Amino acid sequence: MSLLNIRGLSVTFDTLQGPFKAIEGIDLDVKELDTLAIVGESGCGKSVLGHAAMRLLDDIAAVKGSVVYRGREVYSMSREELLEMRGKAVSLVPQSPSASFNPVIRIGKQITELIEKAGVAHGGEAEQRALTYLERVGFSDPQAIFDSYPHRNHWLA
Ligand SMILES: Nc1ncnc2c1ncn2[C@@H]1O[C@H](COP(=O)(O)OP(=O)(O)OP(=O)(O)O)[C@@H](O)[C@H]1O
Ligand SMILES: [Mg+2]
Structure with missing residues (x-):
């Protein structure tokens, strides 16, 4: 198809x-x-x-x-159809996180919002998933990343 x-x-x-x-x-x-x-x-x-x-x-x-x-x-x-397609059926991984995240919103909140918008989970469960994803991609202290703003890169040191 x-x-x-x-x-x-x-x-x-x-x-x-x-x-x-x-x-x-x-x-x-x-x-x-x-x-x-x-x-x-x-x-x-x-x-x-x-x-x-x-x-x-x-x-x-x-x-x-x-x-x-x-x-x-x-x-x-329509806007509804677009939102239905994006994130669920079609995803884009932007190449520059510092330019792609909203700089004034903490990372955890932004990831949680995506999980909620995709209808995967909500509230505390969505936050837990966000932490799990951060751990899965290799961050040793997911909670610190979750609580950080995107411009902070102390964890890379
Ligand atoms: N918002 C914009 N305003 C003006 N020009 C833009 C804009 N976004 C991209 N461009 C220009 O469009 C062209 C294509 O850019 P694009 O980012 O798609 O390249 P790319 O193939 O993804 O490069 P890279 O391999 O570096 O990621 C470039 O010349 C870029 O400067
Ligand atoms: Mg590119």
Whole structure:
């Protein structure tokens, strides 16, 4: 079954130097159980493509083309449909945590919120899961990470 069909996807940022076309005319198809790796030099547009496929650039860029996920056009989805798709069916792991987390909200709260939004668990149970996930990825003191703000990196020392 076809999972993702992208046709003619282009993203243009409006910059002080004028319009900047980050990606242009991307076509790709992913079937169920496929693995697709996109490789290219830094700045070639891999992250922009990923963000555009999840419709995360609407507010900051002109996006053209079509992204169809399981037969549904992502750019015609309602907000509810988008939230249903993101996090549960389609996930994005951002490459720069310091730029991707909200700097003024503690890490634990941000992870707990995701778990709750995904409907996996709520309240104290969601917090427990967040701690478990932090432990699972190798932090020796998950509670310290949970209680920290994203800009603090004392645990890396
Ligand atoms: N918000 C933005 N405004 C203006 N230009 C942007 C914006 N976001 C990305 N770009 C530009 O779009 C181009 C593609 O960036 P992108 O982050 O997709 O590259 P990448 O292939 O993911 O690189 P890397 O391998 O370093 O992660 C770059 O030239 C980048 O500067
Ligand atoms: Mg990138």
